[in-house]
Amino acid sequence: MSHPALAQQFTSDRTRAEWHDRSLWFVREKRDRMAHGVPEWELLREHASAIKLHTMSQLPHYLEQFEKNAAARGIIVHWAETADDHNRIVYEILQRHGVRRVVKSKSMLTEECHLNPFLEKRGMEVVDTDLGERIVQLRQEAPSHIVLPAIHIRKEEVGECFHEHLGTEKGASDPNYLTEAARNHLRERFCKADAGITGVNFAIAETGGFVVCTNEGNADLGVSLPKLHIACMGIEKLLPRASDLAVFLRLLARSATGQPITTYSSHFHGPREGCELHVVLVDNGRSSILQSPDFRRSLNCIRCGACMNTCPVYRRSGGHSYETTVPGPIGSILAPVREPEKHSSLPFACTLCGSCTDVCPVKIDLHHQLLAMRGHIDAKHLLPVSKKLSMKLVSAVLSRTWLYNTMGWLARVSLKWAPRFAVYNPLNGWGRQRELPIPPSATFRQMFAQRRAGRKSAESGAAAPVAREGSKSREGSQTGGQA
């Protein structure tokens, strides 16, 4: 389904949509407070962006360096060209160790590769251990946000889900109580697991190690008990130096959830004694994105989620309306770059307000890329006819002064005098769920001319009033657009 269709489903429950919007804005505000507390914030963003651009320009070199240094530390490195290869590699390692039960911490890459169903089909149990991910896993859903996987679910629904699966009291919805229940349930899984799988936030070329960030401690518990740890990472996660981590760890949690740093930032530089540590480096389309001058900067993303939290469309339409592993502004680039046919509506789920670009800690020019992606979609003849026609119409109107003036007049008159059913009908998408503005009595050109005349006559002694009715407040106009 297209984004507008799914978004409509989401917004049809108005209370929920408004609650969702507020929850994310709350996170955005926390992010702002944190960012403002660091005087060199903008410098950090610039450095982060420069480090990423540099790394991408020499990615093969840094990958080789990473591989060499990791191997020297006893880490076993694998390479996977596709999602399928990745899944197969992970499965083979697990199989060799006779693994039945796996605990997994949050990893967008394994979501992207659909690792869980792959392993489950082959008889393994995979438990997602991040609380939000566990909730969506039990509900057999996908995460709706990359940092806050269960942001779309109300606590009462979590209560119901836990009542069914974990045996908590019926009707319970207290987050403390529910979290405690999940803690006990997952502790048992941690202790029984034969292997732990994690994602990777940053890998360091010069040391051959990698960093995993969590607040719950689930990644660490998951890999410190069993004898096998597999870390799965996209090839774009690399940083040249350990000192680069300072920049990225300062930015990541502040941008993501408005915390000064995540509770745990774990650095792995080798297996535990008598254990094995594997890293799987995954391409799965990344090398093609790197070849595209328009979109390669999207690979700089550190998956903080800030662009989602701030996006007026994401906040109001929910993560599932994107039907992608990574939703929101960055997802609306990453998905259509790979599969333009399937995700052609996503770059249009955007007002081009640019808020995402403002908050992105690695300074990805998100809204510019979204605009470029629209052109891309058009060039591939993937625009729906309605969109193409309306664009043609608008372009025809905007390029002819007389037509523009006539249409403007028509709009003002009809908004004022046309009966309600003529304005608010299925043909006018702009009249859905909202009241149209009161048309101004004069056009901008008229006001401008009048103002000028006023100034002239003021200079010669008399003042002329300026027509400003259009900017009058619209209070009480809920009942009629034609008032």
Added chain:
Amino acid sequence: MSNSARNAILAKLRVALPESSALPQLPAEGPWQKFEDPVRRFQEVLEGVGGKLVRVATVREAGEYLESDDRWVKATVRWSAVEGLGQSTIDMNAIPDPHELENVDFAVLRGGLGVAENAAVWVTDEGLRHRVLFFIPQHLALAIPARRIVHNMHEAYAAVQVSRQAFSCFISGPSKTADIEQSLVIGAHGARSLIVFLVEEWEH
């Protein structure tokens, strides 16, 4: 297969690499955020993330503090990595399998340094048989020498050698989650509480 995949990926990357650009220098001395009173800042942030700072003159004094802490007193299974700071009830040398640590109620471990900007404490598995001790106990205390408080992460990375140990970690506060309706709950999977002892006179 691994080798061919590796070569294919590297070759594909080399087809059209972006123009190379410079790697910025990141001198430890700045221009990064510094604080007039870094210990105070550390304390404020630590309290903000649910932890507690206890300043003591000696390791022994820290031990006395623990004796007044209910969580420690009531703990059945305790383990301390710091001599003179709390009595262990288990012998780590007799525990080959980390799974046996599932029931540890309280652990006291060493921290290498503390970062004022975000209350993170640097810990490593040096001399520690089971790294799970940072995560599995119900309650955790970390002891660091008072002079080892740095201002920011840049100073922190300049002061440690990240790759010296197989495992190292910045820990800032007790474990937490806000995955249910953004309500903060302390004690997700790891420690339910965190005390950081700042020890004035300590030969680390």
